[in-house]
Amino acid sequence: MIKAIVTDIEGTTSSILFVKDVLFPYARANLADYVQRHANDPQVKALLEDVCTEVGEQLSTGQIIDQLIQWIDEDKKVTPLKSLQGLIWEAGYRQGDFKGHVYPDAAEKIKAWKSQGLDLYVYSSGSVHAQKLLFGHTEYGDLTPLFSGYFDTHIGGKKDRASYDNIAVQLGIPANQLLFLSDIKEELDAAKAAGFQTIWLTRDSTPDPQAEHRQVNSFEQISWAKA
Ligand SMILES: CSCCC(=O)C(=O)COP(=O)(O)O
Numbered sequence: 403m404i405k406a407i408v409t410d411i412e413g414t415t416s417s418i419l420f421v422k423d424v425l426f427p428y429a430r431a432n433l434a435d436y437v438q439r440h441a442n443d444p445q446v447k448a449l450l451e452d453v454c455t456e457v458g459e460q461l462s463t464g465q466i467i468d469q470l471i472q473w474i475d476e477d478k479k480v481t482p483l484k485s486l487q488g489l490i491w492e493a494g495y496r497q498g499d500f501k502g503h504v505y506p507d508a509a510e511k512i513k514a515w516k517s518q519g520l521d522l523y524v525y526s527s528g529s530v531h532a533q534k535l536l537f538g539h540t541e542y543g544d545l546t547p548l549f550s551g552y553f554d555t556h557i558g559g560k561k562d563r564a565s566y567d568n569i570a571v572q573l574g575i576p577a578n579q580l581l582f583l584s585d586i587k588e589e590l591d592a593a594k595a596a597g598f599q600t601i602w603l604t605r606d607s608t609p610d611p612q613a614e615h616r617q618v619n620s621f622e623q624i625s626w627a628k629a
């Protein structure tokens with residue numbers, strides 16, 4: 403029996419191309435200007451210090467910007483980078499430069515599950531702020547009221563079993579009553595090791611019935627046995 407669903411974003415509810423071709427380039431193009439203008443804001447200042455801690459040395463603002471750009475280019479899931487990206491995307495969403503992409507089948511199922519009484523959570527490498535912005539600005543309107551909570555890399559990396567142990571403890575739900583949805587096998591392996599049920603979104607390829615986690619290419623195909 404499933405009590406709650408925890409979903410990934412990129413490649414699962416939302417297109418990889420939206421993240422890679424819209425969000426990441428927008429953050430890259432606006433990063434230097436944003437950091438220079440906000441370097442003394444307490445929140446940004448703390449994030450810039452976290453970058454220095456992460457690399458293990460004191461860097462100038464220019465060096466921090468270069469490091470952040472390198473991490474964007476390498477798609478590194480480093481917590482201060484993900485937090486800064488969220489702050490930069492905020493302006494893009496508010497100005498209407500882009501909308502948060504959500505596949506129609508995902509939007510429909512998320513609404514249906516919520517109305518059936520399931521609790522829905524997000525677990526993404528994007529910061530909680532970025533997650534709320536994406537689901538708050540979709541072509542189906544604001545989907546954030548459908549979610550009961552959000553997790554990002556502050557709880558741990560998505561390929562680490564301990565992160566899923568922590569999520570289950572925080573939710574107060576036995577892991578075997580939690581369903582995790584993702585497009586990345588290593589994330590699903592970690593969730594399964596923690597006792598979660600798992601479904602693998604393949605989106606652009608035909609599901610493989612022999613795969614280690616049940617594969618589907620649309621939320622429409624997601625179902626489970628009712629105990
Ligand atoms: C919150 S949208 C931006 C997604 C993002 O920054 C990212 O790194 C994708 O991570 P995910 O864990 O959703 O695959």
Ligand SMILES: [Mg+2]
Nearest residue numbers: 410412413585
């Ligand atoms: Mg993903």
